[in-house]
Amino acid sequence: MKKSIFVLLALSLLLMLSACTEGTAGTSNSGKEGNTSSSKKDSLVIAFEADAGTLMANTDVNYVTDTQIRNVYDALIGRDGQSGEFVPELAEKWENVDELTWRLNLKEGVKFHNGADFDANSVKFSIDYILDDANKSFYKSRWVDVKEVKVISPLEVEIKTSKPFPGIIQRIAEDLLIMEPGYVNEVGTEIAAKKPVGTGAYKFVEWSRDNYLKLEAFEDYWQGKPQIKTLEFRYIPEYSSRLSAFLSGEVDLFKNIPVDSVAKIKGDDKSKVEEVASARINYLALNTFFDGPLKNEKVRQALNYAVDVDELLNSVLNGHGTKMTGPLSEINSAYVETKGYDYDKEKAKSLLKEAGYESESLTLTLDTPNGRYPMDSQVAQAIAAQLQRIGVKVNVQVNEWGAHLEKIRNREMGDMFILGWGPAFDPQSTIEDLFTKVAPYSSFYDKDIETKIYKTTALFNEEERLAGFAELQNSLVKKAAWVPLWQQADLYAVRKDLNFKARVDEKMQAYEMSWN
Amino acid sequence: MLDFIIKRLIQVVVVVLLALTVVFFLIRLSGDPTALFLPPDASREQIEEYREMLGFDRPIYIQYGEFMVNAVQGDFGQSLRSKEDALPLVLSRLPATFQLAISALILSLLIAIPLGVLSAYKRNSVFDRISVALTVLGQAVPSFWLGLILIYFFAAQLNILPSGGAGSIVHLILPMITLAAYSVARFTRFTRSTMLDVLRKDYIRTAKASGVPTIRLVGRYALKNSLIPIITLVALDLGTLLGGAVITEVVFAWPGVGRLLMQSLMNRDFPIVLAGVFIVALIYAVINFIADILYAYVNPQIRVK
Numbered sequence: 001m002k003k004s005i006f007v008l009l010a011l012s013l014l015l016m017l018s019a020c021t022e023g024t025a026g027t028s029n030s031g032k033e034g035n036t037s038s039s040k041k042d043s044l045v046i047a048f049e050a051d052a053g054t055l056m057a058n059t060d061v062n063y064v065t066d067t068q069i070r071n072v073y074d075a076l077i078g079r080d081g082q083s084g085e086f087v088p089e090l091a092e093k094w095e096n097v098d099e100l101t102w103r104l105n106l107k108e109g110v111k112f113h114n115g116a117d118f119d120a121n122s123v124k125f126s127i128d129y130i131l132d133d134a135n136k137s138f139y140k141s142r143w144v145d146v147k148e149v150k151v152i153s154p155l156e157v158e159i160k161t162s163k164p165f166p167g168i169i170q171r172i173a174e175d176l177l178i179m180e181p182g183y184v185n186e187v188g189t190e191i192a193a194k195k196p197v198g199t200g201a202y203k204f205v206e207w208s209r210d211n212y213l214k215l216e217a218f219e220d221y222w223q224g225k226p227q228i229k230t231l232e233f234r235y236i237p238e239y240s241s242r243l244s245a246f247l248s249g250e251v252d253l254f255k256n257i258p259v260d261s262v263a264k265i266k267g268d269d270k271s272k273v274e275e276v277a278s279a280r281i282n283y284l285a286l287n288t289f290f291d292g293p294l295k296n297e298k299v300r301q302a303l304n305y306a307v308d309v310d311e312l313l314n315s316v317l318n319g320h321g322t323k324m325t326g327p328l329s330e331i332n333s334a335y336v337e338t339k340g341y342d343y344d345k346e347k348a349k350s351l352l353k354e355a356g357y358e359s360e361s362l363t364l365t366l367d368t369p370n371g372r373y374p375m376d377s378q379v380a381q382a383i384a385a386q387l388q389r390i391g392v393k394v395n396v397q398v399n400e401w402g403a404h405l406e407k408i409r410n411r412e413m414g415d416m417f418i419l420g421w422g423p424a425f426d427p428q429s430t431i432e433d434l435f436t437k438v439a440p441y442s443s444f445y446d447k448d449i450e451t452k453i454y455k456t457t458a459l460f461n462e463e464e465r466l467a468g469f470a471e472l473q474n475s476l477v478k479k480a481a482w483v484p485l486w487q488q489a490d491l492y493a494v495r496k497d498l499n500f501k502a503r504v505d506e507k508m509q510a511y512e513m514s515w516n
Numbered sequence: 517m518l519d520f521i522i523k524r525l526i527q528v529v530v531v532v533l534l535a536l537t538v539v540f541f542l543i544r545l546s547g548d549p550t551a552l553f554l555p556p557d558a559s560r561e562q563i564e565e566y567r568e569m570l571g572f573d574r575p576i577y578i579q580y581g582e583f584m585v586n587a588v589q590g591d592f593g594q595s596l597r598s599k600e601d602a603l604p605l606v607l608s609r610l611p612a613t614f615q616l617a618i619s620a621l622i623l624s625l626l627i628a629i630p631l632g633v634l635s636a637y638k639r640n641s642v643f644d645r646i647s648v649a650l651t652v653l654g655q656a657v658p659s660f661w662l663g664l665i666l667i668y669f670f671a672a673q674l675n676i677l678p679s680g681g682a683g684s685i686v687h688l689i690l691p692m693i694t695l696a697a698y699s700v701a702r703f704t705r706f707t708r709s710t711m712l713d714v715l716r717k718d719y720i721r722t723a724k725a726s727g728v729p730t731i732r733l734v735g736r737y738a739l740k741n742s743l744i745p746i747i748t749l750v751a752l753d754l755g756t757l758l759g760g761a762v763i764t765e766v767v768f769a770w771p772g773v774g775r776l777l778m779q780s781l782m783n784r785d786f787p788i789v790l791a792g793v794f795i796v797a798l799i800y801a802v803i804n805f806i807a808d809i810l811y812a813y814v815n816p817q818i819r820v821k
Binding site: 050051053054056059060061062133136138139140141142144189190193208209210211212234235236237238240241244245247248249250401402403405406409421429433438439441 | 546547548549551552553554555556557558559560562563565566569570597598599600605608609660663664667668671672675678679680681682683766767768769771775776778779782784
């Protein structure tokens with residue numbers, strides 16, 4: 001009796017072990033795979049914390065989704081990986097015909113993975129896809145000012161806007177990826193979202209949800225054959241597991257290592273750390289929508305003097321970050337140097353006194369997300385400690401990310417909160433989307449500043465525009481609109497023999513990588 | 517008997533509907549998902565427009581009514597993020613979860629029953645003490661910690677097993693051990709105590725006195741009788757293993773239901789969360805239903821009650 005039960009159990013365990021999960025039978029990627037580097041490697045495994053939401057282009061506004069599908073689809077306009085400047089991709093050039101019209105000339109001879117030609121129709125189709133309510137694209141809110149897309153000739157397309165839309169080039173670079181109209185119409189969006197066809201350097205092979213996405217090099221890629229032949233994205237939600245997978249050689253590359261893991265990865269002789277000052281900025285918002293002491297400019301200035309950004313960078317972030325002094329980072333196209341507030345405890349105290357607050361009489365709230373930005377909640381605690389030095393008591397509230405964002409959007413925040421913004425390459429999407437009354441993300445509002453912002457963003461003359469933004473940067477600093485912290489440092493764990501250069505726009509283009 | 521089955525079946529339906537109702541209102545309390553999906557520069561009007569499009573602007577009781585009417589027909593709506601139908605998406609992860617849960621269950625039985633029997637038979641021996649200490653440890657160790665330790669040794673250091681993912685038998689080994697650890701401890705303790713009870717019974721003493729060999733005594737007379745309560749425990753544990761493998765699935769990047777639920781909850785992808793809760797609640801209720809029926813079959817007293 002006993003024996004037979006056990007034999008039965010043991011047999012069924014064997015059966016379970018041999019029954020592979022759906023869609024994965026036959027693919028064995030054992031732990032040792034990554035370490036057999038005797039022959040020249042031509043495959044690359046990149047780990048992400050989550051699966052792509054969908055493989056459909058122009059739908060899911062999400063870093064993880066976007067980074068992956070940009071290896072399958074191309075954009076019309078790209079960015080230089082180091083300077084962040086616009087560079088031609090599928091569009092050869094673009095010009096502003098009049099205030100409401102933009103014309104783009106397209107590259108000739110580009111093929112989609114299914115052999116179809118890339119042309120003006122694909123551009124029109126991709127923009128129309130965003131605008132069509134039926135597709136429920138989360139990008140639509142950024143494209144509502146586009147009235148019409150006109151095909152002029154197979155390689156020429158015109159975009160008409162309903163009002164002046166100088167930021168459209170940025171939208172084209174950041175949002176728009178080109179889909180194959182014939183394919184999507186033929187198979188429908190449901191299938192196209194699972195088996196994408198683009199003009200990108202990599203073709204779709206297999207997608208096992210929450211497990212991996214496999215791609216292979218597209219031999220007819222318009223920029224030439226990719227050096228890495230097979231590309232796999234693997235989804236490992238837990239950071240420690242991700243790190244283990246990297247150290248064991250299963251994974252070659254992943255982004256966002258916490259600052260306290262940098263030394264461990266650097267210490268491994270098969271690994272290196274790549275770092276770049278990203279276009280994403282972190283700041284301490286001073287909420288003027290909230291009826292509190294921060295409506296007073298002097299209090300805001302006092303806080304700017306009291307927060308020692310250098311100390312935060314050194315002690316909390318181990319030096320991984322680039323200090324900012326104004327509303328824009330150096331990477332921003334309209335950046336001018338502004339005179340910031342250097343750390344000065346005494347000046348902060350006297351400013352508080354001028355504003356009518358005695359020492360120890362002021363209590364403020366500070367909201368922070370947890371794990372959204374590098375060391376965010378630790379930074380908040382450290383800021384609270386620094387403000388304590390000038391006699392301001394700070395109550396730190398740690399929020400789950402979704403709740404944090406909702407509190408900001410519903411304008412339910414208290415005095416201060418921590419937030420990041422980016423990628424912040426151009427001044428308009430930073431200053432207009434942060435410092436006007438309709439924008440809650442800095443929660444700073446000043447009537448004069450807002451008037452100036454709208455005047456500047458409507459300008460088409462590049463010189464006048466830049467002058468306007470320069471003036472705005474200085475006034476925002478003077479009014480102590482926020483406490484600028486730093487440009488985030490993007491930290492990547494990279495296999496030592498992989499040629500990889502971190503991009504300022506957070507993208508991971510396997511086409512640019514190769515093995516030594 | 518039929519009466520009893522119908523009554524229990526109605527209970528299954530009520531339990532599942534109640535679970536859906538509670539979760540429906542709880543996740544609404546967690547906030548509005550539109551803010552998380554739209555780009556940060558979307559204006560208030562645009563957010564409102566999306567809320568309207570997704571139906572979140574209507575009074576909650578109307579949303580609830582509509583959801584329930586659709587859910588009863590098996591329609592849980594589309595994922596907000598991937599626009600796929602929610603229920604098939606959850607169902608597609610079920611095989612992976614089943615594979616992990618059932619292999620963990622079988623592994624734990626294979627270890628626990630011999631261990632429990634031996635502990636009981638050699639009560640208070642060194643072996644018994646070590647096994648008791650180990651079971652206490654097994655129940656006390658959190659699965660995320662055990663999982664990470666296993667990954668550290670077998671994947672990062674020794675490099676003999678993959679650290680996570682799914683696809684082949686080797687991928688199953690570490691998560692299976694992690695998930696089984698807790699059940700092994702539970703089953704061993706339970707087997708030991710029921711076995712001790714049975715070993716004290718008169719008929720065992722009689723059998724012993726009449727010279728039945730030890731192996732036969734334990735294996736045939738004692739184990740058979742102590743297995744009945746263990747089977748009910750196994751049924752209950754299976755429910756827990758199927759619904760509660762969230763942490764193990766996350767640590768080992770195992771593409772199952774628990775991980776999907778967790779991620780969807782963080783993303784506020786409500787339709788997937790509700791479809792997932794439906795499936796997990798249904799599994800739980802059905803397993804309990806079967807256990808009840810079996811019990812009633814074995815013990816007629818329950819039917820009468």
